[in-house]
Amino acid sequence: MxxxxxxxxxxxxxxxxxxxxxxxxxxxxxxxxxxxxxxxxxxxxxxxxxxxxxxxxxxxxxxxxxxxxxxxxxxxxxxxxxxxxxxxxxxxxxxxxxxxxxxxxNGSIMIGQVHVTDLKNPYGALATIYENKEAILEKCNEQDPTLVSFGGGAIDLEVRVVETSAEKLLVVHLFVDTKDAMGANAVNTMNEAVAPLIEELTGGVVVLRILSNLADRRxxxxxxxxxxxxxxxxxxxxxxxxxxxxxxxxxxxxxxxxxxxxxxxxxxxxxxxxxxxxxxxxxxxxxxxxxxxxxxxxxxxxxxxxxxxxxxxxxxxxxxxxxxxxxxxxxxxxxxxxxxxxxxxxxxxxxxxxxxxxxxxxxxxxEGIQRGHMKLHTRNMAVQAGAQPEEVDAVVALAVKEGKYRFDDIKRYLEEVKK
The missing domain is CATH 3.90.770.10 (3-hydroxy-3-methylglutaryl-coenzyme A Reductase; Chain A, domain 2)
Incomplete structure (x- = not known):
């Protein structure tokens, strides 16, 4: 149709x-x-x-x-x-x-973030994570075999060194293909499951593990x-x-x-x-x-x-x-x-x-944004002024005829309709 x-x-x-x-x-x-x-x-x-x-x-x-x-x-x-x-x-x-x-x-990829702090060698830790990428992704995909069976799951990762006001920390991005789901729960479950492994590999402490809503792979x-x-x-x-x-x-x-x-x-x-x-x-x-x-x-x-x-x-x-x-x-x-x-x-x-x-x-x-908006907003204002359902259209008709949409005008139109 x-x-x-x-x-x-x-x-x-x-x-x-x-x-x-x-x-x-x-x-x-x-x-x-x-x-x-x-x-x-x-x-x-x-x-x-x-x-x-x-x-x-x-x-x-x-x-x-x-x-x-x-x-x-x-x-x-x-x-x-x-x-x-x-x-x-x-x-x-x-x-x-x-x-x-x-x-x-460009695809249904969501980003899970794992933030690692208290690192003695942040760049060395970065390299270690890349060296163990397959083990990390495997751990992620163990959490959602159903998603994996549909062709989705964790497919890649990326690691960044981010300097805060206090230290240099690692941000691990897990790229998860969530297929036809938005995927927040699946991604967050993977984040939490893989955090202990990342801590073990890096010697650091994971403080945050949650997806990013800046879904720039989607x-x-x-x-x-x-x-x-x-x-x-x-x-x-x-x-x-x-x-x-x-x-x-x-x-x-x-x-x-x-x-x-x-x-x-x-x-x-x-x-x-x-x-x-x-x-x-x-x-x-x-x-x-x-x-x-x-x-x-x-x-x-x-x-x-x-x-x-x-x-x-x-x-x-x-x-x-x-x-x-x-x-x-x-x-x-x-x-x-x-x-x-x-x-x-x-x-x-x-x-x-x-x-x-x-x-x-x-x-x-x-014409400006208000003319069309106020014309359609008149129905709401008529109800606010006390118009009954059977009176609303008549109030709107008067407003459109005069081209005035202030609330005091609407109340005046309603008085005319009620008479």
Missing amino acids: STRIKGFYKLSPEERLNIVSESAGLTEQDKAVIRGEEGFTVQNADNMVENVIGYMPVPVGVAVNFKVDGKDVFIPMATEEPSVVAAASNAARLAYNTGGFTTSF IVRARAVFEDPFDGNQEMLNRFIKAYELAAADPYRAATHNKGIMNGISAAVLATGNDTRAIEAGAHAYAARNGKYTTLTHYELGENNTIVGTIELPLAVGLVGGATKSHPVAQVGTKILGVKTARELSGIIAALGLAQNFAGLRALAS
């Missing part, structure tokens, strides 16, 4: 769900779960984290118009922020007829050619490129630029039960990898006033383990995406981040 559906936003939630259900082959139970009628309970929550007293529902929207690696895909997004889903869908529409989004992936890239969003207006096109260039040069602007990317990425990561904090930490660390914080996306002018956009970042997402399998809504979210591998999932999420960022720059280069 094509995801180019005209007027999708005008449909009711049930009508939208029926369209997605037909594409993804959702069952009636799946639909009940995603509607919140059944599925996630306090007992589910109590099984996932400690000291549970309840849970907080988050809206799940669907981004449309996405074609990723030649395949149309609906993207579930769990977010509380208005305008995010609409903006991503609108940006994807501009890339649909030019081929959509094309992605690449890089995903996405590219798209966006049709001219400004109808040939060269001034606007130039403003768009200048807005990108400013973000690339100024870390204060880059932080907000990349936050816009994560509006999309974090929403899809959450909707599939993956670790939003790990993804965000890795993305921002990668943005500063060269000693200066900069953008995760790049833009260039193409032929016929098109804009060529690319994104590059680490995305340690998986389909095995964690909330991806224990959270019923996350299971339905993954089913909607129709993905079978972590590589597919990460490519789609990267494409969403690029689209989200393109939409933000487009708004900044033209």
